[in-house]
Amino acid sequence: MSTSESDTIAETSTETIPAENTNRKQPFPQGFLDTISTGWAERPEQSPPPRAQAAYTAARRDAVSAAFPGERLVFPAGSLKQRSNDTDYPFRAHSAFAHLTGWASDSLPGSVLVFEPTASGHDVTLHLRDRADRTTTEFYADATVGEFWIGPRPAMEDVAQDLGVATAHLDDFTATDGDRAADDDAELGRFVSELRLVKDAYEIEQMRLAVEVTARGFDDIVSDLPRIIATPRGERAVEGVFHHRARTEGNGEGYDTIAASGPHACYLHWTRNDGAVVPGDLILVDAGVEVDSLYTADITRTLPVSGTFTEVQRKIYETVREAADAAFAAAVPGVKFRTVHEAAMRVIATRVAEWGLLPVSAEEALEADRGGQHRRYMVHGTSHHLGIDVHDCAQARRDMYYDGILEPGMVFTIEPGLYFQIDDLTVPEEYRGIGARIEDDILMTAAGPENLSAGIPRTADEVEAWIARLAR
Numbered sequence: 336m337s338t339s340e341s342d343t344i345a346e347t348s349t350e351t352i353p354a355e356n357t358n359r360k361q362p363f364p365q366g367f368l369d370t371i372s373t374g375w376a377e378r379p380e381q382s383p384p385p386r387a388q389a390a391y392t393a394a395r396r397d398a399v400s401a402a403f404p405g406e407r408l409v410f411p412a413g414s415l416k417q418r419s420n421d422t423d424y425p426f427r428a429h430s431a432f433a434h435l436t437g438w439a440s441d442s443l444p445g446s447v448l449v450f451e452p453t454a455s456g457h458d459v460t461l462h463l464r465d466r467a468d469r470t471t472t473e474f475y476a477d478a479t480v481g482e483f484w485i486g487p488r489p490a491m492e493d494v495a496q497d498l499g500v501a502t503a504h505l506d507d508f509t510a511t512d513g514d515r516a517a518d519d520d521a522e523l524g525r526f527v528s529e530l531r532l533v534k535d536a537y538e539i540e541q542m543r544l545a546v547e548v549t550a551r552g553f554d555d556i557v558s559d560l561p562r563i564i565a566t567p568r569g570e571r572a573v574e575g576v577f578h579h580r581a582r583t584e585g586n587g588e589g590y591d592t593i594a595a596s597g598p599h600a601c602y603l604h605w606t607r608n609d610g611a612v613v614p615g616d617l618i619l620v621d622a623g624v625e626v627d628s629l630y631t632a633d634i635t636r637t638l639p640v641s642g643t644f645t646e647v648q649r650k651i652y653e654t655v656r657e658a659a660d661a662a663f664a665a666a667v668p669g670v671k672f673r674t675v676h677e678a679a680m681r682v683i684a685t686r687v688a689e690w691g692l693l694p695v696s697a698e699e700a701l702e703a704d705r706g707g708q709h710r711r712y713m714v715h716g717t718s719h720h721l722g723i724d725v726h727d728c729a730q731a732r733r734d735m736y737y738d739g740i741l742e743p744g745m746v747f748t749i750e751p752g753l754y755f756q757i758d759d760l761t762v763p764e765e766y767r768g769i770g771a772r773i774e775d776d777i778l779m780t781a782a783g784p785e786n787l788s789a790g791i792p793r794t795a796d797e798v799e800a801w802i803a804r805l806a807r
Contacts, residue, residue: 363476372470381493388537388628389499392437395530396500399435400450400457402526408450408457409516410435410527415444415479425587430723431517431527433629436461437498440586440627443488447508448500460501462508465491521730528730531722533744538722539778541630542746545585546776546787548624549632552580553791556620557638560612560806564640569612570594577622585624589631590725593621596640598757600770603715614641617648619770623725633725633748634788635774642802649795651753652771656794658682658751659773662717666749666777666784672739676717679751684709687753692762711761712753721746721776743781750774 399408412432415423428442436448443463450457464480466488467473475483482488495502517524534542555576556563566572573594581588595605596612600619612618618640623632637652639645644652658679665678681701688697693708700706720727720736727746728736752772755762776787792801 371475375469378466378487381489383493383497385499386437386497388437391535391537392435393499394535395435396450396459397456398530399527400459403450403515403523404456405452406450407452407511407514408523409510409514410448411516411518412438412442412444412446412448427629429518430629430727431524434527434531434723436500438494439629441489445505447505449508458501460503461494461498462503462505463491463494464488464505524730525732528728529732529735531728532720532731532735532739533742534722534746535744538630539744539746541626541628542632542722542776542778543787545589545624545626545630545632546634548580548584548626549622549634550788550791551584552577552622552624553620553634553636554805555580557802557805558807560638560640560642560802563612564614567611568609570596570599570608570610570618573612573618573620574608577620581622581624585626586629587625589623589625589633593619593635595619595621595770598768598770600637600772601754601756601768602770603752603754612640615645616640617644617652617769617771619772621772621774629723631721631723631725632776632788633721633750633774634776634791635750635752635772636791636793636798637771637773638798638802642806643799644795647765648769648771651755651766651769652773652795652798654682654686655751655753655771655773657686658717659749659775659793662749662751663775663777663784663786666741666779668741668743668779668781668783670741672718672741672747673737675741675747675749679717679749680709680713683713683751683753687712711759712755713751714754715750715752717751718747718749718777721748741779743779745779746787747777747779748774749777 410432412428415426418424426444428438432448433439433442446461446463449460449462451460467482473481475481478484491502491504515523517527556573559576563569563572574592577592578588591606592608593605594608595602596610596618597616599605599610600617617637619635619637621635623634625631639648661682662675662679666675684697684700687693687709688700693700695708700708750772752770754770755766755768757768759767773793775789778785778787792798
């Protein structure tokens with residue numbers, strides 16, 4: 336990066352600025368100040384049509400308004416977060432704010448959505464920082480928000496038309512003691528989280544898109560396997576290949592990519608991604624593209640680096656697939672969400688018991704209070720809701736989430752796995768260092784579950800054929 340906020344040229348003599356702020360600042364020469372506001376063409380009118388999701392976001396806001404009559408509700412987009420010194424992480428708006436406004440990857444930091452109570456409901460206004468006139472010092476002197484530095488911001492009237500919501504200047508917003516904000520108010524946070532449990536038509540369309548782009552990202556990885564293997568830190572190469580697809584066709588990744596090769600595949604959230612990708616090992620890739628609407632996929636595939644599973648690897652992998660298929664079969668409208676996990680765990684317990692890995696029977700291991708011995712090899716849950724967050728609806732009540740009823744419109748993962756740590760003495764040596772997970776994104780429909788990611792090879796035979804077809 337060649338410039339930063341500390342490069343901003345001071346308007347006055349550096350002698351009047353505290354010493355710690357002057358090491359890179361210079362005064363603006365008078366000639367600059369006399370001419371910077373002149374010689375600019377007129378800005379073109381934007382006048383965008385309303386976004387496709389505008390009708391859906393209006394309905395979401397109506398639901399919030401009806402649930403909290405007479406309350407002033409505040410939903411901040413959030414602000415930039417410091418990465419180091421004077422650099423920030425890329426901005427990503429708060430999920431509740433994005434869900435209720437439809438303002439997604441192009442949201443402006445610092446914006447606030449406000450529900451002002453009225454006799455008949457709420458007046459909803461989006462407060463944002465308006466464009467800075469070129470005669471203002473902000474335009475050229477503020478490296479954080481100045482348009483000379485970061486590019487044009489949308490005008491308030493254009494945002495209002497784009498999103499279908501009234502807008503006002505950020506300076507007109509004043510917080511009050513009676514405000515209820517989703518981050519600070521458990522009841523409000525819970526409501527907007529549960530509001531996302533059942534997706535509308537726009538959200539389902541975006542989930543399909545996220546899965547489609549993610550599938551292309553997995554194809555990219557398989558195609559690039561020879562170069563990945565030749566790279567000393569091949570896991571980083573996997574991450575980079577997927578990142579290219581995520582940024583060229585979406586907003587980025589919905590979460591840090593897990594590229595876990597060999598024994599690293601046994602670490603559930605391995606994101607260090609600094610290991611080699613070695614033929615003979617498996618590599619577990621857990622990755623999802625977040626599209627511009629901020630909806631994300633979440634998919635895992637486990638690949639034999641050499642292109643072919645060993646006998647033990649295939650046995651473990653196909654057991655994971657059997658568990659995933661059992662969970663999918665159990666996921667029907669009207670059953671409890673936890674039924675999906677229970678179906679997968681019955682397969683896992685049965686198989687590891689057959690392999691002689693448990694000190695008890697499978698039935699004993701499956702006992703709710705005294706069992707769980709099989710969980711040593713799969714400690715995580717099988718499913719979570721998915722959407723604008725990778726772990727969506729996280730503030731929902733247990734009786735709406737884990738003990739909730741599956742309904743059409745819900746989108747969730749199915750992701751069983753088996754993980755045999757490299758130093759786990761409870762398993763035969765040939766199992767140690769093998770980790771496998773298969774994760775698919777599931778849409779519940781009135782007719783039953785639809786596997787949105789079924790087009791990405793899943794069976795051991797399909798995966799081997801995939802690598803043979805694409806790896807160059």
